[in-house]
Amino acid sequence: NAGVTQTPKFQVLKTGQSMTLQCAQDMNHNSMYWYRQDPGMGLRLIYYSASEGTTDKGEVPNGYNVSRLNKREFSLRLESAAPSQTSVYFCASSGQLNTEAFFGQGTRLTVV
Amino acid sequence: GNSVTQMEGPVTLSEEAFLTINCTYTATGYPSLFWYVQYPGEGLQLLLKATKADDKGSNKGFEATYRKETTSFHLEKGSVQVSDSAVYFCALYNQAGTALIFGKGTTLSVSS
Numbered sequence: 285n286a287g288v289t290q291t292p293k294f295q296v297l298k299t300g301q302s303m304t305l306q307c308a309q310d311m312n313h314n315s316m317y318w319y320r321q322d323p324g325m326g327l328r329l330i331y332y333s334a335s336e337g338t339t340d341k342g343e344v345p346n347g348y349n350v351s352r353l354n355k356r357e358f359s360l361r362l363e364s365a366a367p368s369q370t371s372v373y374f375c376a377s378s379g380q381l382n383t384e385a386f387f388g389q390g391t392r393l394t395v396v
Numbered sequence: 397g398n399s400v401t402q403m404e405g406p407v408t409l410s411e412e413a414f415l416t417i418n419c420t421y422t423a424t425g426y427p428s429l430f431w432y433v434q435y436p437g438e439g440l441q442l443l444l445k446a447t448k449a450d451d452k453g454s455n456k457g458f459e460a461t462y463r464k465e466t467t468s469f470h471l472e473k474g475s476v477q478v479s480d481s482a483v484y485f486c487a488l489y490n491q492a493g494t495a496l497i498f499g500k501g502t503t504l505s506v507s508s
Contacts (some may be wrong), residue, residue, distance in 0.1 A: 288439075304463045317495060326485065326500035327440075334494045342495060374439055381493040382447075387439035 285309050290375050290388035297365040297395045305360040305391050307375030315378045316358035320371040365395045398423040402486045402499035408481050417471040419486035429462055429469040430487040452508045476506045
């Protein structure tokens, strides 16, 4: 019963490097999300995908790109990492509209 | 657009004390309301939810009532335990119903 799986759990990048955070869910959910969590800021939505083949910007999309590869997978890419992107990143998924979202364990990213 | 505001923390209590964490919302219509909990080093998990006005969500001794008159969804527990130490988030969906919006989180610390 995996739920939402994120990889990697920890990552350190140098400024300017790129990387992709992977997320997969096994609950046949239509909607998937990427959030970042920073102290005192709560969770802020980066991008979301309401269904396979669609993606939309959230509150803080600058510096990120996403791909909804298929119904199960939703990846987040940092093309040129900056120290301001140091954060904990969470992937989540939900089924029908207005229903609970399920979260992965998070990726702690540090950009030096 | 839809939004939530929750009380700033941290909240520090002794074991068996009464807990209230305030949450108020602004929304078009009556979206479902959620409380999520994040234990140290983990992702978010749903604590309870309410789907319509006057509904009471409950789980693990926690309760919250969806009050449209006061646009509130306050979290309460009659007797907290050390194991309740965590960060608590109030949340609701955006107006389109496509993404969860979170409050900034309230850190609860319970000592024995």
